Amino acid sequence: MYNILICDDDRDIVSALDIYLTSEGYKTFPAYDGRQALKVMEENDIHLILMDIMMPNLDGIRATAKLRESYNVPIILLTAKSEDADKVLGLNIGADDYVTKPFNPMEVMARVKSQLRRYTTLGGRGGVVPEEDGTLKNGGIVMDDNAKLVTVDGEEVSLTPIEFNILNLFLRHPGQVFSTAQIYEQVWHDQAYGAENTVAVHIRHLREKIEIDPANPRYIKVVWGLGYKMEKI
Numbered sequence: 001m002y003n004i005l006i007c008d009d010d011r012d013i014v015s016a017l018d019i020y021l022t023s024e025g026y027k028t029f030p031a032y033d034g035r036q037a038l039k040v041m042e043e044n045d046i047h048l049i050l051m052d053i054m055m056p057n058l059d060g061i062r063a064t065a066k067l068r069e070s071y072n073v074p075i076i077l078l079t080a081k082s083e084d085a086d087k088v089l090g091l092n093i094g095a096d097d098y099v100t101k102p103f104n105p106m107e108v109m110a111r112v113k114s115q116l117r118r119y120t121t122l123g124g125r126g127g128v129v130p131e132e133d134g135t136l137k138n139g140g141i142v143m144d145d146n147a148k149l150v151t152v153d154g155e156e157v158s159l160t161p162i163e164f165n166i167l168n169l170f171l172r173h174p175g176q177v178f179s180t181a182q183i184y185e186q187v188w189h190d191q192a193y194g195a196e197n198t199v200a201v202h203i204r205h206l207r208e209k210i211e212i213d214p215a216n217p218r219y220i221k222v223v224w225g226l227g228y229k230m231e232k233i
């Protein structure tokens with residue numbers, strides 16, 4: 001199942017898109033301004049965003065720019081005909097496509113399916129949705145999320161639950177930089193006060209199990225001053 005964030009300050013539009021998308025088997029998450037959209041992204045595993053341009057508090061252009069600092073999921077702008085300049089700006093700063101209001105539901109569905117297809121089959125812009133059998137892959141790492149098994153170059157490795165969940169997070173978002181606070185909050189499901197050392201220790205142990213040379217890691221890299229990311233292999 002794919003998770004889609006719908007962000008528009010017009011609640012009727014959010015409701016209409018929810019009806020169309022859920023009827024196609026997608027799970028939707030509503031937001032009514034850019035700030036709410038950022039919060040939804042932090043708390044959920046979202047695969048695609050439908051983003052209005054003109055919204056209070058934080059508009060769609062600034063929200064798109066902010067999202068692109070951390071997330072690689074497809075973003076489709078919802079635009080009015082009078083917003084051509086903003087539409088071009090949105091595409092330039094990282095949006096993937098746009099739909100002009102009033103929109104045809106069939107056009108929205110076609111664009112959503114097209115972007116999800118690119119995102120998954122081509123590796124998208126860095127995100128990964130598990131295959132139907134629950135596996136996640138990157139380079140020589142294969143994770144069976146259903147059986148909770150991990151192999152590296154064909155050899156099974158034994159991970160603790162925390163190590164498994166850290167690796168799962170990275171495999172689902174190759175190329176995305178996570179701060180230590182983000183890793184702690186998503187894996188431990190708690191506030192990240194003074195969590196830097198805890199995260200660093202678990203990542204060091206994880207590297208020792210999945211890297212040929214942990215001192216020169218191939219997969220999990222430090223991004224100095226920002227956090228960690230999994231290199232897309």
